[in-house]
Amino acid sequence: MKKIIFIFSLLLIGFSAQAQTKEVKKNKNAKISFEVDGICGMCKKRIETAALKTKGVKFAIWNVKTHQLNVIMDERKTNVAVIQSNILKVGHDIIGFDDKKLEATKDAYSSVHPCCKYRDEEIVLDHEGELIKQKKQ
Amino acid sequence: MKKYIISSVLLLIPVLLFSQTNLKGMIMDKNNPKDNRGIYGANVRWLHTNIGAVTNEKGWFSIPYNPEHKKLVISYIGYKTDTITITSLKPIHHFINEESGLSEITITSRKKATQKSFFATVNVFTVNSDELLKAACCNLAESFETNPSIDVSFSDALTGTKQIQMLGLTSPYLLITQENIPSVRGASQAFGLTFTPGTWVESIQITKGAGSVVNGYESIAGQINAELVKPFSDNKFFLNAYSSLNGRLELNTHFNQRISKKWQTGLYVHGNYRGEKFDKNNDNFLDAPLANQINVMNRWQYTDAEKGWVSFINFRFLNDEKQTGEIDFSPTLDKGTTNAWGSEIDTKRFETSAKLGYVFPELPFQSIGFQIAYSNHEQDSYFGLNIYDIQHKSVYSNLIFNSIIGDTRNKFKTGISFTYDKYDELVNATDFGRKENSVGTFFEYAFDNLDNFSFTAGLRLDTHNLIGTFVTPRLHMRYVPWKKGVFRASVGRGKRSANIFAENQQLFASSRQINIDNAGGTIYGLNPEIAWNCGASYLQKFNLFDKKGDITFDFYRTDFSNRVVVDWENPQAISFYDLEGKSVANNLQIEVNYEIAKNLNFRTAYKYFDVSTDYKRGNLQKAIQPENRFFANISYETALKENDAQWKFDVTFNNIGKQRLPNTASNPVKYQFSEYVDSYQLLNSQVTKVFSKKFEVYFGAENITNVKQKNPILASEAPFGSNFDTTIVYSPIFGRAIYTGLRFKIK
Numbered sequence: 001m002k003k004i005i006f007i008f009s010l011l012l013i014g015f016s017a018q019a020q021t022k023e024v025k026k027n028k029n030a031k032i033s034f035e036v037d038g039i040c041g042m043c044k045k046r047i048e049t050a051a052l053k054t055k056g057v058k059f060a061i062w063n064v065k066t067h068q069l070n071v072i073m074d075e076r077k078t079n080v081a082v083i084q085s086n087i088l089k090v091g092h093d094i095i096g097f098d099d100k101k102l103e104a105t106k107d108a109y110s111s112v113h114p115c116c117k118y119r120d121e122e123i124v125l126d127h128e129g130e131l132i133k134q135k136k137q
Numbered sequence: 138m139k140k141y142i143i144s145s146v147l148l149l150i151p152v153l154l155f156s157q158t159n160l161k162g163m164i165m166d167k168n169n170p171k172d173n174r175g176i177y178g179a180n181v182r183w184l185h186t187n188i189g190a191v192t193n194e195k196g197w198f199s200i201p202y203n204p205e206h207k208k209l210v211i212s213y214i215g216y217k218t219d220t221i222t223i224t225s226l227k228p229i230h231h232f233i234n235e236e237s238g239l240s241e242i243t244i245t246s247r248k249k250a251t252q253k254s255f256f257a258t259v260n261v262f263t264v265n266s267d268e269l270l271k272a273a274c275c276n277l278a279e280s281f282e283t284n285p286s287i288d289v290s291f292s293d294a295l296t297g298t299k300q301i302q303m304l305g306l307t308s309p310y311l312l313i314t315q316e317n318i319p320s321v322r323g324a325s326q327a328f329g330l331t332f333t334p335g336t337w338v339e340s341i342q343i344t345k346g347a348g349s350v351v352n353g354y355e356s357i358a359g360q361i362n363a364e365l366v367k368p369f370s371d372n373k374f375f376l377n378a379y380s381s382l383n384g385r386l387e388l389n390t391h392f393n394q395r396i397s398k399k400w401q402t403g404l405y406v407h408g409n410y411r412g413e414k415f416d417k418n419n420d421n422f423l424d425a426p427l428a429n430q431i432n433v434m435n436r437w438q439y440t441d442a443e444k445g446w447v448s449f450i451n452f453r454f455l456n457d458e459k460q461t462g463e464i465d466f467s468p469t470l471d472k473g474t475t476n477a478w479g480s481e482i483d484t485k486r487f488e489t490s491a492k493l494g495y496v497f498p499e500l501p502f503q504s505i506g507f508q509i510a511y512s513n514h515e516q517d518s519y520f521g522l523n524i525y526d527i528q529h530k531s532v533y534s535n536l537i538f539n540s541i542i543g544d545t546r547n548k549f550k551t552g553i554s555f556t557y558d559k560y561d562e563l564v565n566a567t568d569f570g571r572k573e574n575s576v577g578t579f580f581e582y583a584f585d586n587l588d589n590f591s592f593t594a595g596l597r598l599d600t601h602n603l604i605g606t607f608v609t610p611r612l613h614m615r616y617v618p619w620k621k622g623v624f625r626a627s628v629g630r631g632k633r634s635a636n637i638f639a640e641n642q643q644l645f646a647s648s649r650q651i652n653i654d655n656a657g658g659t660i661y662g663l664n665p666e667i668a669w670n671c672g673a674s675y676l677q678k679f680n681l682f683d684k685k686g687d688i689t690f691d692f693y694r695t696d697f698s699n700r701v702v703v704d705w706e707n708p709q710a711i712s713f714y715d716l717e718g719k720s721v722a723n724n725l726q727i728e729v730n731y732e733i734a735k736n737l738n739f740r741t742a743y744k745y746f747d748v749s750t751d752y753k754r755g756n757l758q759k760a761i762q763p764e765n766r767f768f769a770n771i772s773y774e775t776a777l778k779e780n781d782a783q784w785k786f787d788v789t790f791n792n793i794g795k796q797r798l799p800n801t802a803s804n805p806v807k808y809q810f811s812e813y814v815d816s817y818q819l820l821n822s823q824v825t826k827v828f829s830k831k832f833e834v835y836f837g838a839e840n841i842t843n844v845k846q847k848n849p850i851l852a853s854e855a856p857f858g859s860n861f862d863t864t865i866v867y868s869p870i871f872g873r874a875i876y877t878g879l880r881f882k883i884k
Contacts, residue, residue: 029500032222033231049587059502060542068230072500081226 026075160202162229181447190479278330285742293643294849294863305722305748314357334407347629350595357631368403372882376836379878407432420853426461444495447846478856488512520645532557575601576647589617604665628671635701647862654714686731705799718751765794785825
């Protein structure tokens with residue numbers, strides 16, 4: 001019994017040890033996706049520019065409707081945290097799933113154009129009205 | 138023993154914890170983000186593992202998590218497979234896209250019929266099908282009537298074929314492409330634009346100045362690209378019938394059919410016919426040729442958005458017959474005799490092309506495209522006793538690779554191209570057959586700072602069997618100095634071998650003697666044409682009285698280092714020779730677009746041309762080229778009713794300024810033209826009544842004020858005499874033309 005347990009434990013140790021030493025391969029073209037708050041085409045430009053100006057980011061596209069930001073980046077040069085911090089710096093909040101927000105600082109938020117104040121419900125509603133109007137045409 | 142057990146348990150704990158740690162998330166449909174509807178049954182799997190999960194009715198899933206796992210693959214039938222990187226246990230919230238995501242609907246405001254791009258680096262504007270419908274443009278040559286940047290002129294009194302000009306240079310100096318494959322060139326130069334029916338055209342992109350190096354080295358004044366309707370997006374069925382009081386009948390039909398999920402095909406048939414003889418000016422010559430054209434195209438489109446493949450395959454056949462000349466001319470009896478003067482131009486053309494594009498699914502910024510086209514153009518023609526036969530076989534292929542350097546602010550295109558042209562050309566008894574081929578490679582770098590500055594720099598290197606090895610540099614830049622204003626500049630070089638006969642076919646319908654002053658060059662004894670084009674453009678958008686408008690200032694200059702001078706200055710001869718001295722085309726254009734009221738748009742333009750060449754007899758302004766032109770267009774649409782019914786009105790006004798005519802001083806007084814002709818005005822208008830999405834009727838008139846040139850044919854009473862000349866045409870011949878037609882479509 002003792003022996004069995006011992007061998008079993010050894011096996012497990014070996015397994016976890018291996019798991020720890022195995023280096024995670026860094027992907028040259030890693031695709032990541034997270035949500036960024038914003039409202040309009042102007043926000044889109046600001047968000048995408050901030051993402052793209054992060055060294056190592058190759059491609060960034062933000063969807064006005066779904067608020068998803070899709071990024072292709074070189075993992076050897078950057079990581080999600082850096083990109084996110086650059087987006088926060090230009091004044092856009094990042095939303096986790098359970099509404100857990102990575103909030104941009106007041107200073108950063110105040111730098112966005114008045115029409116892009118996504119925290120202001122009225123402005124958001126205003127844009128939605130415009131979207132509907134455009135859709136009809 | 139106990140110890141061991143404890144330690145084992147301790148060791149096991151993390152494993153157990155791991156296996157119990159799950160990543161949670163929700164998969165949703167990108168098209169329904171509002172109602173947050175999850176997708177039931179989507180597959181979620183760690184990349185390169187067998188660990189997977191399936192989403193529940195609400196779109197939720199839970200999958201065992203292990204820090205080793207970085208990439209989550211999300212797939213669902215009919216949707217694009219996504220791979221996302223997971224760095225923490227935070228629940229994810231992911232939208233997936235339908236596979237046909239390529240046709241994702243984007244919300245835009247109502248598109249203008251002509252769009253001047255604010256963001257493109259090159260000075261390009263797009264004419265879409267709405268604009269093309271403003272005039273009953275029966276073919277590509279006629280689709281520019283409502284557009285000020287392109288001038289439409291008449292090339293001769295015989296065929297009445299419309300020629301286009303940009304920056305004061307005729308179409309040979311433009312690169313005319315069909316879906317970016319050079320199309321109107323070589324043997325088809327004179328009539329090629331009339332070989333693409335208007336209803337086949339989805340949009341036209343007009344680039345002023347030096348074009349891109351990607352499409353070759355030939356463009357000098359600009360590029361016109363026609364995008365044809367696509368089986369994927371065109372109507373299932375379309376019918377357009379047109380008839381004009383000048384005896385022209387046209388019929389266009391489109392059939393588009395989906396073959397499978399990935400294959401679409403379309404069959405487009407065009408026919409036009411003119412069987413009635415008109416001689417309204419009583420010169421015993423037909424005012425417009427008898428014509429008969431059948432034009433059939435079959436397109437195949439393949440789209441596999443998931444794997445990133447797009448492909449087009451086209452087959453096209455054209456048969457075009459024109460007969461013109463004296464009213465009583467009968468081809469069977471009078472051909473080759475001096476009983477009556479007549480001409481027939483018969484063209485058969487077959488072309489096929491294929492395009493294959495691959496976008497790397499994981500790298501949307503990287504793609505490879507391959508184009509290949511083959512055409513066989515055969516024109517048999519005679520003009521009185523002059524015989525002109527040309528057969529042109531052409532192969533074109535281009536391989537383009539697009540990618541980025543670092544990030545999408547730095548893009549590049551590179552590739553190689555190959556062309557082959559074989560001409561069998563017979564002018565009376567002289568054979569001018571030749572083979573031309575070239576291999577080229579190009580690189581184009583585009584920088585965009587995502588804000589106010591971008592530029593494109595291209596360079597290509599070509600080796601041509603007859604015109605040597607040479608480089609073609611092109612540079613475009615764009616700068617936004619302030620809000621709604623954009624400044625563009627371009628400079629570039631173009632080189633081409635002139636097809637002197639094909640481009641100047643009207644010469645055969647005259648008694649002019651043909652002279653080629655051999656300069657020891659390789660094509661007709663002439664040297665290739667080389668020109669530098671540079672230009673600047675400034676566009677300012679504005680809001681005046683709460684209505685949108687824009688104003689554009691363009692200035693372009695084309696400077697020829699060598700040009701094949703076409704000298705019409707001796708009425709008894711036409712001479713071709715290499716330029717000695719200067720040949721310059723300056724063009725200034727000021728254009729204003731303004732929305733006067735809702736649905737009432739006004740467009741006006743003033744153009745100044747200074748096109749001069751050193752001829753043997755001295756520096757002269759180009760003949761039959763007005764120095765000043767003025768253009769205005771007003772269009773109005775009534776508000777859309779519920780069933781999409783509406784009225785559309787369109788009026789175009791052109792003032793064609795004073796023109797210099799070729800010298801006719803050595804002719805008998807009777808056959809002399811004055812040195813200059815006065816300006817004249819043209820007015821076109823069209824009314825369209827849209828009954829529903831399916832059906833509309835249009836009615837219009839060209840040249841409403843009935844302007845006609847008095848004697849377009851010199852010495853028409855003695856067509857075999859020494860003064861016969863149909864080439865000096867500076868205004869319309871036919872007079873007013875009233876037409877009507879209908880369009881019917883099934884989505």
